[in-house]
Amino acid sequence: MNAIDGTDHYEAAVEGPAPSLLVIVLDTNPHAWALLAPTLPLSKAIANILVFINAHLAVNNANQVAVVASHCHRAVWLYPRPPTASEDVEMTEDRPLNLDDANKYRPFALIEESLLASLRDLISTTTENDISTTNTTQMAGALTLALSYINKATITFSDIDTSSKPTSTSLENSENTNGLQSRILVVSVSGDLAHQYIPIMNTTFAAQRLRIPIDILKLAGDTVFLQQASDTTKGIYMQLRSPQGLLQYLMMAFLPDQTSRKHLVAPTQEVVDFRAACFCHRKVVDIGFVCSICLSIFCSPPEGAICLTCSTHLALGDYGAKPAVVPRKRKKKRRVNGVDTPSSRVGTPAPGE
C-alpha cells in the first residue's frame, strides 16, 4: 500500500505518452494490385492492415486512426466515412451481424465494418473507363487529405486538452504533452508518380514543417518522390522483398510511434534518390536546366528561352560547351606529384596561374 502515495502519482501521471493519430494512405491502384495478386492479393493485404490498425488502437485508448484510399482518379476517405444520407440505409442492413459479436472488441469491429464497406463502395463505383484511362494513382491528393485531417484532429484535440487541464503541465513540458502525435503511413504499390512531382513535394514540405513523419511501405514499384518524402520528414522507408510478410513488417517497423522511436533503431534507406522531375514534361532528370529566377527545372531548354513558370527571358550562355572540369583535375594531380606542397592547400589554385 505504501507504493500508492500521492507523490509518485502526480509525477507519473504527466509522463504518459501522448496519444497518436495514424493516417494510412492506401494505394488502391487497380493495375498495380493486379500485378501483385499472385504474391499478395488485395484482400489479404487489407486483412493485414486491419490487424495493424487494431494493434495501433490497442496501444492506447486515445489513439486514433484514419484511412484514405488513393485511387486511380480520386482520393477517397475509407475511414472515417464522409457522412452521406444514401449510404446510411445500406449500412444498417448488415450491421447487427458483426457488430454485436461478443468475441470482438467493439471499437475494432466498428472500424473494420466501416472500412470494408467503403472499400466495397469504392471498388463497385470504379468503372472500366476509369481503369483504362490511367495507370497511376492520386497520391498527392490523398496526402493532402491526410494532412488536412491531421490538422483538424490536432486542433480539436488541443482544444479539449487545454480546457480540461490547468496550464502548468503544457507549459512545463511542451515537448512531451503537446497533444496529438500524428504520422502518415503510405502503403504504396504504384510505380512512377512523376506527373505529381510538384504537389507531392509541397505536401512533403508541409509535413516537414508540422513535424509529421511520412512512413512509406513499398510493396511494389519504385517512386523517387516518396523516398524523398520519407527522408525529409524523417519517416521510415521500406521496400518489401517478400510482400507475404506484410503484417510482421507493419508490426515491427511501422507500429512504434514517435515516443518509442526515440528508443529504437529505425530501418533506414542507405541511398536516397534525390532526383527531381522537370516542370515541362514531368520526366525524372539527372541533369537539367534551372531557371535562375524561380528555380524551375527543365529537361531541355524551354522554347524561345522563356521560363514556363515565371516567363523570364533566359540567356543560355554557351550551352553545350564541354565542361572544363577534366583538364583542371589533371593540373591538380600534377601539382601534387611534382611540387611537395602540403596537401591541404592544393585545393584552390592562385588566381594568377
Add this chain to the structure above:
Amino acid sequence: MSVSSLASFEYLERLPGTTFKRLYQQPSTALAIFRRMLPHLAKTFVMALLYMSKPLPLTDLDLWVQPNSKRQRDEALSLLSRLHIVTITAPSKEMPQVVSLTKTFGPALRLALTGGGDYQSFGVPSSDASTANVSLNYLDEYARTQWEGILHYVVSNVGDGMRQTTQGPTAAVKQLLEAGKLVARGRHSGGGITQAGFSFLLQEANAQVWTLLLLWIENAEQMGMDSVEVLSFLFLLGSLELGRGYSIATLTSSQKKMLTHLVDFGLVFIPSSESNQFFPTRLATTLTSDASALRSVAAGFDAALSSAAGAKGFIIIETNYRLYAYTSSPLQIAVLALFTKLTSRYPNMVSGRVTRDSIYGAIAHGITSDQVISYLSTHAHPQLIKASASHGGGPVLPPTVVDQIRLWQIENERMKATPGFLFKEFENQKDYQSCVTYAGEIGVLVWKNETKGLFFVSKMEQLRDFIKSRKIK
C-alpha cells in the same frame, strides 16, 4: 503509465504463474493488461513479437534498441517477464538467449486483435430496446453520487464534528474500507482516516476506483469468489461501451454476484424494473484507459467524478501560511480540514491557516508532509500556477511553506523503511561492481557501500538471473 496502474501492477506481480495462465485465457484481459499495465516501450516489444513465428534472439532485440535506451529496454523486459507475458530462455553456453511471448498471452492478444474464438469476453449486448430512458448524463450523475458517497464516508469518518452523510455507502462498502485500513473505527479519539485513506483521497478518480477494486479482490477470496474471475470480469467491464445495455443472462453466476457489489461502487447501473440488463458507467468503461487517454476524455470524466471545484485548482496559499480555498464542496473542505486550521467560511470560499498544530494533527493521522504538499500543488489555483510560470516555471507553492511543512514532519519522523534484499560477501570487487552497475541500470538499487562490498535492492528476480548468467560464464 500512471500510478493507478502501478497499484494494480504490484498486486498482479504477486500472483503466481498459474493465475496468469487462467487470466490470459480471456482475450479482453490480455488486451486490458497490455493496454493498461505496460510502459510504452514494452508495448512496442509485445507487438513486434506478436506475429513473429520464431523466438527472437535477445541480441537481435539489443540491436533494435538505441544503445542509450538500454535501461528502458531492461525495465520493459523485466516487467514483461514478471507479468508472464514473455519468456526469456535461461542463459546457457550452447544456445543464445531468445525471447518470445508466452503460450497463453500471445494467442489471447492475437484473438483480441482479430476477433473470433468463443470466449464472449467483450460482453453480450442486450437486445432489449428499452435503453432510451438511460441517458449518459443520468449514468454520470449516478456514478458521481455513488462514488462521492464513498469518498465522503472516508473523510467524514474523522469525526471532527463533520456532519453525518445522510446517504452513505452500503454496509458492505464500509466493511471493505475498514478491511483495507482506509478508515479505522474506534481507535483513539482522532481515529478515522488513516494514511492509506488519505493517499486514497489524493489520487485521481481512476486510481481511486482501482485501489478500491483491488481491495475488493483481495477480500473476494474470503467471500468465496475467485480472484481470477473477478479480475477478468473487471477487464471485461473496461471493454464495454458507455451508454449501452448488456445482458445479464449470459453472465455466470459468480459474475452476477459481483454485479451487486459493483452497483454499490457505482461502476454499473441496473434499472430496477427489468433486471435482465446492466449499464456500465463511465467509472467502469475507463477502467482500462491509461492516464493520457483519461486526459483526452477528461472533460467527461471530470464532470462525472470530481466535484466541480476539484477539477480546476482552487487553493491559494500565501507565504504567511494563510490558505484560501474557493470551494463549497463539503468533501474538499473536509479534506482541507485534515491539515489546516479553518477559520472562516463563506458561500464560495473557506479560509484558514496552515499551522504547526494542524500539520501535527495530520501527521498523527498518518498523513505525510509529501502528501499534503502534493495535494496543495495539484489543487493550486490557476493564479498560483500563472505566477510561477511568469517567474520562469518555479515552484507553484511558496517555498517557505513547503519547507516548513517538511520541517514540521521531520521534527518527529527520521526513519524510512524500504523492503528489499541485501547482497553481501562478493568474491571479488569486480563481481561486486558489475552487479551494482547492473542493479543501477534496471533501477532497483536502493543503497550501496563500496568499502564493505554491500548493496541493497528493492527487487531481486532479474538480478538473480544476472548473477546466475555470470556464474555460467
